[in-house]
Amino acid sequence: MADDDKFKLTQEQRNHIAEFLTQKNARHACPACGTNNWLVGEHVIRGELFTAGTTLLGGPAYPLAFVVCQNCFFVRPHLAIPLGVVAPDPEPPAETKAPTEQVSG
Numbered sequence: 068m069a070d071d072d073k074f075k076l077t078q079e080q081r082n083h084i085a086e087f088l089t090q091k092n093a094r095h096a097c098p099a100c101g102t103n104n105w106l107v108g109e110h111v112i113r114g115e116l117f118t119a120g121t122t123l124l125g126g127p128a129y130p131l132a133f134v135v136c137q138n139c140f141f142v143r144p145h146l147a148i149p150l151g152v153v154a155p156d157p158e159p160p161a162e163t164k165a166p167t168e169q170v171s172g
């Protein structure tokens with residue numbers, strides 16, 4: 068398994084996104100080139116919050132699923148939480164927890 072495989076959506080999740088967008092009639096022609104041939108992206112990407120005058124690396128962000136036009140590669144993001152592919156309030160990764168939270172013995 069490649070290192071980034073653990074961050075990839077499963078085929079089931081990608082199918083769910085495609086079905087959700089079809090049900091919502093959100094699979095219309097590409098606004099950039101006019102073709103209608105979309106592919107659900109393999110990952111969830113970050114929509115960083117805008118913070119005037121500063122940059123917050125690793126700060127809060129919206130998780131975004133996306134579809135890609137297969138003709139011109141225009142990217143169209145959709146919020147991943149209401150799509151059901153990201154939990155609304157995930158637990159922080161174990162490596163970010165304080166040492167006092169670790170259980171010994």
Ligand SMILES: [Zn+2]
Nearest residue numbers: 097100136139
């Ligand atoms: Zn296009």
